[in-house]
Amino acid sequence: MKRIYLDYASTTPVRTEVVEVMKTAYLSIKQTADIDSVSTLLKQTIKGHEKDQIFYMGSGSEANQSALMSLTKSSQLKKGKVLLSAIEHPSVRRAQSIYEDMGYEVVFIPSDSKGLVDLEAFYSLYDSSVVWVSVMLVNNEIGSRQPVEAIGAFLENTDTFFHVDAIQALGKITIDNTAIKADAMSFSAHKIYGPKGLGILYLKHTIKWVPLVPEATLNTPYILGFGEALRLIEHEKEAERPRLMALKKQMIEGLVALDLGITPVGDCSSEIGIVTLMFENRSSDALLIQYDFKGIALSAGSACSSGAISASPVLLAMGLDEKSAKSCIRFSIGHYTTTSDIEVVLETTKSLLKK
Amino acid sequence: MERNNRVIVGMSGGVDSTVAAFKLKEMGYDVIGVNMRLWQDDFLEEEHFMKDGGCCSLSSVEDARRVCEKIGIPFYALDFKGVFKEKVVDYFIDAYHEGETPNPCIACNKYVKFEALLEKAHELGAYYVATGHYAKILFDESLSRYVIKKSNAERKDQTYALYNLTQEQIKHILMPLGDFESKEEVRAIAAELDVQMSRKSDSQEICFVPDQDYVGFLKRNSDINVPKGQFVDSEGEVLGEHQGIIHYTVGQRKGLGMTFGKPMYVIDIDKNTGEVVLGSNEEVHSKELFADLVNFIPFDHLTEPYTCTAKVRYSAKEAACTLYPEDNGVRVVFEVPQRAVTPGQAVVFYKDDYLVGGGTIRRNR
Numbered sequence: 001m002k003r004i005y006l007d008y009a010s011t012t013p014v015r016t017e018v019v020e021v022m023k024t025a026y027l028s029i030k031q032t033a034d035i036d037s038v039s040t041l042l043k044q045t046i047k048g049h050e051k052d053q054i055f056y057m058g059s060g061s062e063a064n065q066s067a068l069m070s071l072t073k074s075s076q077l078k079k080g081k082v083l084l085s086a087i088e089h090p091s092v093r094r095a096q097s098i099y100e101d102m103g104y105e106v107v108f109i110p111s112d113s114k115g116l117v118d119l120e121a122f123y124s125l126y127d128s129s130v131v132w133v134s135v136m137l138v139n140n141e142i143g144s145r146q147p148v149e150a151i152g153a154f155l156e157n158t159d160t161f162f163h164v165d166a167i168q169a170l171g172k173i174t175i176d177n178t179a180i181k182a183d184a185m186s187f188s189a190h191k192i193y194g195p196k197g198l199g200i201l202y203l204k205h206t207i208k209w210v211p212l213v214p215e216a217t218l219n220t221p222y223i224l225g226f227g228e229a230l231r232l233i234e235h236e237k238e239a240e241r242p243r244l245m246a247l248k249k250q251m252i253e254g255l256v257a258l259d260l261g262i263t264p265v266g267d268c269s270s271e272i273g274i275v276t277l278m279f280e281n282r283s284s285d286a287l288l289i290q291y292d293f294k295g296i297a298l299s300a301g302s303a304c305s306s307g308a309i310s311a312s313p314v315l316l317a318m319g320l321d322e323k324s325a326k327s328c329i330r331f332s333i334g335h336y337t338t339t340s341d342i343e344v345v346l347e348t349t350k351s352l353l354k355k
Numbered sequence: 356m357e358r359n360n361r362v363i364v365g366m367s368g369g370v371d372s373t374v375a376a377f378k379l380k381e382m383g384y385d386v387i388g389v390n391m392r393l394w395q396d397d398f399l400e401e402e403h404f405m406k407d408g409g410c411c412s413l414s415s416v417e418d419a420r421r422v423c424e425k426i427g428i429p430f431y432a433l434d435f436k437g438v439f440k441e442k443v444v445d446y447f448i449d450a451y452h453e454g455e456t457p458n459p460c461i462a463c464n465k466y467v468k469f470e471a472l473l474e475k476a477h478e479l480g481a482y483y484v485a486t487g488h489y490a491k492i493l494f495d496e497s498l499s500r501y502v503i504k505k506s507n508a509e510r511k512d513q514t515y516a517l518y519n520l521t522q523e524q525i526k527h528i529l530m531p532l533g534d535f536e537s538k539e540e541v542r543a544i545a546a547e548l549d550v551q552m553s554r555k556s557d558s559q560e561i562c563f564v565p566d567q568d569y570v571g572f573l574k575r576n577s578d579i580n581v582p583k584g585q586f587v588d589s590e591g592e593v594l595g596e597h598q599g600i601i602h603y604t605v606g607q608r609k610g611l612g613m614t615f616g617k618p619m620y621v622i623d624i625d626k627n628t629g630e631v632v633l634g635s636n637e638e639v640h641s642k643e644l645f646a647d648l649v650n651f652i653p654f655d656h657l658t659e660p661y662t663c664t665a666k667v668r669y670s671a672k673e674a675a676c677t678l679y680p681e682d683n684g685v686r687v688v689f690e691v692p693q694r695a696v697t698p699g700q701a702v703v704f705y706k707d708d709y710l711v712g713g714g715t716i717r718r719n720r
Contacts, residue, residue, distance in 0.1 A: 283478070285431070285433050285434060285475070286475060286478040286479055288431075289387075289429075289431050289479055290479065292429070292431075293429075310392070310434050310436065322437070326434075
């Protein structure tokens with residue numbers, strides 16, 4: 001049975017071209033210049049300043065947490081309030097207790113029912129004691145694009161640092177930091193067909209970086225693999241985006257048209273191949289297993305390593321009740337998804353739900 | 356639902372459930388491994404998060420996944436936190452505040468493993484749920500009922516926690532470890548599988564209170580104020596002050612916080628007066644008890660006195676007794692007085708090697 005993978009938001013297969021670059025890198029020793037060119041490519045991609053800084057680490061989750069930690073270590077961050085959006089990835093949301101142990105007060109910015117950070121709430125939560133704000137660019141469950149430009153503009157002439165988790169956005173939509181005005185951004189290689197185990201942190205050149213673990217040797221093959229993955233996805237982006245959007249439309253409209261109680265959750269209008277669908281009166285765990293039996297790999301919310309399905313905190317933050325949240329499944333498409341895959345998904349869904 | 360050979364096995368990643376799944380697969384069943392995610396309190400969840408650094412990388416889940424891969428069966432983790440919290444944890448907390456000593460494993464079997472998991476199994480097209488319990492399930496033609504028999508691995512017998520199952524539940528349950536002669540035999544098969552398994556001890560500790568500090572757990576998870584109270588003797592004479600009724604269980608001798616010149620045991624707890632009654636070794640023994648929420652396996656109801664044996668707690672020895680049917684329950688009269696008959700605990704009845712049933716021990720009827 002050919003398996004159909006619709007969980008690209010969790011992780012992506014490594015592309016052959018990337019594997020080739022990594023193979024070559026493993027067989028040579030000195031490539032400092034090559035690493036610099038990857039950093040330059042990333043800065044150009046997000047319209048950063050040429051003096052801005054790029055740091056490589058073990059995961060996107062690490063990148064999400066280490067920015068605040070590094071600034072604390074170097075005393076650039078005063079003690080005060082940290083605002084995190086309520087729909088951040090767990091690596092940001094669940095850092096709450098770590099930040100609190102470090103002496104910060106953590107406050108969550110609520111989300112509206114569409115899965116968009118509530119700007120009015122943000123403005124009213126903000127005061128001069130806020131030292132740090134973290135809001136993601138694209139939500140990993142809903143695919144909703146957050147109003148980060150408004151937040152960046154609001155924070156521009158303040159002392160508050162602005163961090164943007166851009167892990168789900170890189171390579172898929174345009175990221176323009178001259179408009180977002182983030183001080184820090186995080187990325188992950190394995191969401192763009194690069195290797196797992198590489199997170200990337202971008203910091204504005206005005207910020208001093210103190211490594212949390214000094215003297216670490218860089219993982220050159222991973223970094224060069226990431227560079228190749230980024231080059232490919234950026235090169236193909238303009239052609240790939242309309243193709244993926246057509247597939248997303250085919251999938252959502254097709255599933256809704258089955259008239260079996262399936263509805264998209266929140267704002268699914270973004271140009272990101274992620275959508276969460278609610279299956280009326282069904283439980284997502286049993287459905288996921290049934291899809292898996294039929295060869296379709298999906299995910300309910302942010303897939304933790306255990307694969308266990310609790311009600312998604314993101315969906316709860318959007319105002320869904322526990323039962324509704326546990327009837328939702330995330331579908332995410334990517335480079336290898338085809339029209340016929342979507343047709344199989346529609347057929348399979350029909351046969352599963354009509355039983 | 357129509358009978359089929361698909362079976363959901365609750366996998367902890369430990370030896371027993373692993374061998375159960377392996378054996379069922381060898382017998383030709385269509386086996387699916389499931390790890391049940393159960394509720395833990397925030398304190399422990401956070402401790403776990405800090406320690407393991409993952410959003411939910413509970414090690415038992417990874418162990419279960421690994422053994423399923425090795426056996427060659429599909430594996431899924433499923434969330435049972437809600438039902439577990441409501442039917443097991445809340446019951447556990449409430450019972451202590453009632454001055455009782457609950458048995459959460461029995462509630463878990465009744466409402467979680469053989470109700471919620473069984474429902475999920477049916478949703479997935481499986482007729483059966485299997486577990487690594489050491490017990491035998493048989494169909495008795497003459498009674499036209501399913502019966503439960505003790506396992507030959509006597510020391511490991513786990514029928515005590517199964518007395519509450521209904522015929523409709525038992526019909527859908529497989530317990531492949533019941534046929535093993537000993538735990539060693541099970542371990543030998545596990546060793547052949549050559550895969551790392553979790554090494555949880557066989558002790559009867561409560562899974563959601565892994566640090567064994569149930570008092571700390573009760574305080575963290577309940578708003579109910581537990582006032583200090585008085586130790587009294589059976590005559591009502593005040594002997595001293597105690598820390599609050601949730602700290603004590605019938606039969607307890609250690610940890611009373613004071614000495615009395617002779618061994619003293621908790622013989623009763625009165626939640627209305629807040630008194631903990633202490634007494635001698637003789638006074639901690641009872642010749643009879645009343646139990647309600649009674650369930651019988653080989654028959655529906657008790658209609659006349661019934662001679663059998665009974666255990667007043669998991670670790671107790673079976674003792675000869677007679678059951679007398681009463682309104683809403685049974686009266687159990689023992690031949691020899693039993694130590695620490697504890698309200699909230701289960702009394703479980705046996706006839707020879709068969710599990711007859713059981714009920715919840717109550718202070719009064």
